[in-house]
Amino acid sequence: MREELRWTGDIGRVVVSRKDDKWFVSILVRTDDANTMVQVPLFDDRPAVGVDVGINTLATCSDGTKYENPRPLKRYLRKLRRAGRMLSRKVYLSRNWHKARKRLAHVHYRIACIREDSHHKASTSIVRKASAIGIETLNVSGLLKNRKLAKALSDSALSKFLTMLKYKAERRGIPITEASMFFASSKTCSSCGHKKAELNLSERTYHCTECSFTCDRDVNAAMNLCPV
Numbered sequence: 469m470r471e472e473l474r475w476t477g478d479i480g481r482v483v484v485s486r487k488d489d490k491w492f493v494s495i496l497v498r499t500d501d502a503n504t505m506v507q508v509p510l511f512d513d514r515p516a517v518g519v520d521v522g523i524n525t526l527a528t529c530s531d532g533t534k535y536e537n538p539r540p541l542k543r544y545l546r547k548l549r550r551a552g553r554m555l556s557r558k559v560y561l562s563r564n565w566h567k568a569r570k571r572l573a574h575v576h577y578r579i580a581c582i583r584e585d586s587h588h589k590a591s592t593s594i595v596r597k598a599s600a601i602g603i604e605t606l607n608v609s610g611l612l613k614n615r616k617l618a619k620a621l622s623d624s625a626l627s628k629f630l631t632m633l634k635y636k637a638e639r640r641g642i643p644i645t646e647a648s649m650f651f652a653s654s655k656t657c658s659s660c661g662h663k664k665a666e667l668n669l670s671e672r673t674y675h676c677t678e679c680s681f682t683c684d685r686d687v688n689a690a691m692n693l694c695p696v
Protein backbone atom coordinates (compact mmCIF):
# COMPACT_ATOMS: atom_id res chain seq x y z
CA MET A 469 0.00 0.00 0.00
CA ARG A 470 1.30 3.45 -0.79
CA GLU A 471 0.02 6.99 -0.89
CA GLU A 472 1.51 10.16 -2.28
CA LEU A 473 2.30 13.02 0.08
CA ARG A 474 -0.52 15.55 -0.03
CA TRP A 475 1.71 18.55 0.72
CA THR A 476 4.97 19.84 -0.69
CA GLY A 477 7.75 21.12 1.53
CA ASP A 478 10.58 20.01 3.75
CA ILE A 479 9.99 16.78 5.55
CA GLY A 480 10.54 17.09 9.27
CA ARG A 481 9.85 14.38 11.78
CA VAL A 482 8.73 10.95 10.62
CA VAL A 483 7.09 8.70 13.20
CA VAL A 484 6.50 5.04 12.58
CA SER A 485 4.11 3.35 14.97
CA ARG A 486 2.34 0.05 15.28
CA LYS A 487 -1.19 -0.66 16.50
CA ASP A 488 -2.56 -4.17 16.50
CA ASP A 489 0.14 -5.35 14.06
CA LYS A 490 -0.72 -2.61 11.62
CA TRP A 491 1.96 -0.10 10.76
CA PHE A 492 1.36 3.64 10.62
CA VAL A 493 3.66 6.39 9.38
CA SER A 494 3.11 10.00 10.30
CA ILE A 495 5.15 12.54 8.35
CA LEU A 496 5.55 16.17 9.33
CA VAL A 497 5.79 18.46 6.29
CA ARG A 498 6.85 22.11 6.58
CA THR A 499 4.88 24.08 3.98
CA ASP A 500 5.23 27.73 2.96
CA ASP A 501 1.52 28.35 3.20
CA ALA A 502 0.53 28.69 6.84
CA ASN A 503 -3.13 28.49 5.89
CA THR A 504 -2.95 25.07 4.26
CA MET A 505 -4.88 23.49 7.09
CA VAL A 506 -7.49 26.21 7.45
CA GLN A 507 -10.59 25.02 5.69
CA VAL A 508 -13.00 27.81 4.88
CA PRO A 509 -16.61 27.35 5.92
CA LEU A 510 -18.72 25.88 3.13
CA PHE A 511 -21.85 28.02 3.43
CA ASP A 512 -22.46 31.55 4.66
CA ASP A 513 -26.05 31.12 5.77
CA ARG A 514 -25.35 28.34 8.24
CA PRO A 515 -26.96 28.57 11.66
CA ALA A 516 -25.35 28.53 15.09
CA VAL A 517 -25.65 25.04 16.55
CA GLY A 518 -25.80 23.83 20.13
CA VAL A 519 -24.54 20.30 20.74
CA ASP A 520 -25.58 18.11 23.66
CA VAL A 521 -23.54 14.95 24.13
CA GLY A 522 -24.75 11.83 25.84
CA ILE A 523 -24.51 8.13 26.38
CA ASN A 524 -27.36 6.75 24.30
CA THR A 525 -27.17 9.41 21.64
CA LEU A 526 -23.62 10.61 21.04
CA ALA A 527 -24.67 14.09 19.95
CA THR A 528 -27.96 15.93 19.67
CA CYS A 529 -28.00 19.24 17.81
CA SER A 530 -30.28 22.18 18.47
CA ASP A 531 -31.71 21.70 14.95
CA GLY A 532 -32.99 18.29 16.05
CA THR A 533 -30.32 16.13 14.34
CA LYS A 534 -29.13 13.14 16.35
CA TYR A 535 -25.96 11.09 15.97
CA GLU A 536 -26.22 7.67 17.53
CA ASN A 537 -23.52 6.20 19.69
CA PRO A 538 -22.37 2.76 18.51
CA ARG A 539 -21.28 1.72 22.03
CA PRO A 540 -18.73 -0.80 20.71
CA LEU A 541 -17.64 -2.00 24.13
CA LYS A 542 -21.12 -3.28 24.88
CA ARG A 543 -21.19 -5.11 21.58
CA TYR A 544 -17.71 -6.55 21.91
CA LEU A 545 -17.78 -7.29 25.61
CA ARG A 546 -18.20 -11.05 25.18
CA LYS A 547 -15.40 -11.24 22.64
CA LEU A 548 -13.23 -9.11 24.87
CA ARG A 549 -13.85 -11.29 27.91
CA ARG A 550 -13.24 -14.48 25.97
CA ALA A 551 -9.99 -13.16 24.52
CA GLY A 552 -8.91 -12.08 28.00
CA ARG A 553 -9.72 -15.51 29.47
CA MET A 554 -7.82 -17.28 26.68
CA LEU A 555 -4.78 -15.14 27.35
CA SER A 556 -4.85 -15.78 31.09
CA ARG A 557 -4.85 -19.56 30.48
CA LYS A 558 -1.73 -19.60 28.33
CA VAL A 559 1.77 -20.05 29.65
CA TYR A 560 3.30 -16.59 29.97
CA LEU A 561 5.46 -15.66 26.96
CA SER A 562 4.81 -19.02 25.23
CA ARG A 563 3.94 -19.10 21.51
CA ASN A 564 0.26 -19.57 22.30
CA TRP A 565 0.42 -16.73 24.80
CA HIS A 566 1.71 -14.42 22.08
CA LYS A 567 -1.10 -15.55 19.75
CA ALA A 568 -3.72 -14.93 22.44
CA ARG A 569 -2.21 -11.54 23.24
CA LYS A 570 -2.50 -10.58 19.58
CA ARG A 571 -6.12 -11.66 19.49
CA LEU A 572 -6.95 -9.56 22.55
CA ALA A 573 -5.13 -6.54 21.11
CA HIS A 574 -7.12 -6.97 17.92
CA VAL A 575 -10.48 -6.80 19.75
CA HIS A 576 -9.32 -3.64 21.57
CA TYR A 577 -8.25 -2.16 18.27
CA ARG A 578 -11.60 -2.93 16.62
CA ILE A 579 -13.44 -1.22 19.48
CA ALA A 580 -11.26 1.88 19.22
CA CYS A 581 -11.76 2.03 15.44
CA ILE A 582 -15.55 1.83 15.61
CA ARG A 583 -15.63 4.52 18.30
CA GLU A 584 -13.27 6.84 16.46
CA ASP A 585 -15.09 6.37 13.17
CA SER A 586 -18.45 7.40 14.63
CA HIS A 587 -16.83 10.40 16.36
CA HIS A 588 -15.24 11.53 13.09
CA LYS A 589 -18.48 11.19 11.13
CA ALA A 590 -20.56 13.13 13.68
CA SER A 591 -18.01 15.91 14.29
CA THR A 592 -17.39 16.49 10.57
CA SER A 593 -21.10 16.60 9.88
CA ILE A 594 -21.62 19.15 12.68
CA VAL A 595 -18.80 21.53 11.69
CA ARG A 596 -20.01 21.45 8.09
CA LYS A 597 -23.41 22.85 8.94
CA ALA A 598 -22.59 25.34 11.72
CA SER A 599 -21.36 28.94 11.69
CA ALA A 600 -20.88 28.84 15.48
CA ILE A 601 -20.98 25.94 17.92
CA GLY A 602 -21.95 25.75 21.58
CA ILE A 603 -21.02 22.77 23.74
CA GLU A 604 -21.14 21.84 27.41
CA THR A 605 -18.21 21.30 29.72
CA LEU A 606 -18.35 17.74 30.92
CA ASN A 607 -17.93 17.11 34.61
CA VAL A 608 -16.44 13.72 33.85
CA SER A 609 -14.87 13.06 37.24
CA GLY A 610 -18.22 13.81 38.88
CA LEU A 611 -20.06 11.55 36.49
CA LEU A 612 -17.55 8.73 36.93
CA LYS A 613 -18.44 8.55 40.61
CA ASN A 614 -21.78 7.16 39.50
CA ARG A 615 -20.72 3.51 38.99
CA LYS A 616 -23.52 2.60 36.61
CA LEU A 617 -22.73 5.52 34.37
CA ALA A 618 -18.96 5.06 34.55
CA LYS A 619 -18.72 2.09 32.20
CA ALA A 620 -21.16 3.51 29.67
CA LEU A 621 -19.32 6.82 29.78
CA SER A 622 -15.84 5.44 29.26
CA ASP A 623 -17.34 3.43 26.40
CA SER A 624 -18.67 6.45 24.61
CA ALA A 625 -15.55 8.56 25.37
CA LEU A 626 -17.48 11.80 25.29
CA SER A 627 -14.63 14.12 26.19
CA LYS A 628 -12.58 12.73 23.32
CA PHE A 629 -15.47 13.51 21.03
CA LEU A 630 -15.72 17.09 22.29
CA THR A 631 -11.97 17.57 21.81
CA MET A 632 -12.32 16.36 18.24
CA LEU A 633 -15.26 18.69 17.62
CA LYS A 634 -13.24 21.60 19.02
CA TYR A 635 -10.18 21.08 16.85
CA LYS A 636 -12.28 20.58 13.72
CA ALA A 637 -14.19 23.79 14.45
CA GLU A 638 -10.94 25.68 15.09
CA ARG A 639 -9.47 24.41 11.85
CA ARG A 640 -12.43 25.87 9.96
CA GLY A 641 -12.44 29.12 11.88
CA ILE A 642 -15.78 28.37 13.53
CA PRO A 643 -16.08 29.93 17.01
CA ILE A 644 -16.87 27.40 19.71
CA THR A 645 -18.44 28.37 23.04
CA GLU A 646 -18.17 26.16 26.10
CA ALA A 647 -20.89 26.51 28.71
CA SER A 648 -19.88 26.53 32.35
CA MET A 649 -19.63 23.16 34.06
CA PHE A 650 -22.45 24.24 36.36
CA PHE A 651 -24.84 25.37 33.65
CA ALA A 652 -27.97 23.21 33.91
CA SER A 653 -28.54 22.69 30.20
CA SER A 654 -30.96 19.79 30.72
CA LYS A 655 -33.01 21.26 33.56
CA THR A 656 -33.51 24.70 32.00
CA CYS A 657 -36.39 25.48 29.66
CA SER A 658 -34.98 26.71 26.34
CA SER A 659 -38.15 28.67 25.71
CA CYS A 660 -38.68 30.71 28.90
CA GLY A 661 -35.56 30.03 30.97
CA HIS A 662 -37.38 28.42 33.89
CA LYS A 663 -35.16 25.92 35.74
CA LYS A 664 -36.58 22.68 37.08
CA ALA A 665 -35.39 21.61 40.54
CA GLU A 666 -35.41 17.95 39.54
CA LEU A 667 -35.19 16.17 36.21
CA ASN A 668 -35.08 12.40 36.23
CA LEU A 669 -32.80 10.67 33.68
CA SER A 670 -35.80 8.57 32.59
CA GLU A 671 -37.75 11.69 31.53
CA ARG A 672 -37.01 11.73 27.83
CA THR A 673 -39.35 14.64 27.07
CA TYR A 674 -38.89 18.08 28.58
CA HIS A 675 -42.14 19.64 29.62
CA CYS A 676 -42.04 23.13 31.12
CA THR A 677 -44.52 23.75 33.93
CA GLU A 678 -44.24 27.52 33.46
CA CYS A 679 -44.76 28.05 29.73
CA SER A 680 -45.88 24.51 28.79
CA PHE A 681 -43.05 24.24 26.23
CA THR A 682 -42.63 20.56 25.31
CA CYS A 683 -39.61 19.16 23.51
CA ASP A 684 -37.27 16.17 23.30
CA ARG A 685 -35.04 16.31 26.38
CA ASP A 686 -31.71 16.33 24.49
CA VAL A 687 -32.88 18.82 21.88
CA ASN A 688 -33.95 21.17 24.69
CA ALA A 689 -30.46 20.88 26.23
CA ALA A 690 -28.83 21.48 22.84
CA MET A 691 -30.96 24.60 22.32
CA ASN A 692 -29.76 25.92 25.67
CA LEU A 693 -26.15 25.39 24.57
CA CYS A 694 -26.68 27.13 21.24
CA PRO A 695 -24.62 30.35 21.07
CA VAL A 696 -26.54 33.56 20.21
Ligand SMILES: [Zn+2]
Nearest residue numbers: 657660676679
Ligand atom coordinates in the same frame (compact mmCIF):
# COMPACT_ATOMS: atom_id res chain seq x y z
ZN1 LIG B 1 -40.68 27.30 29.85
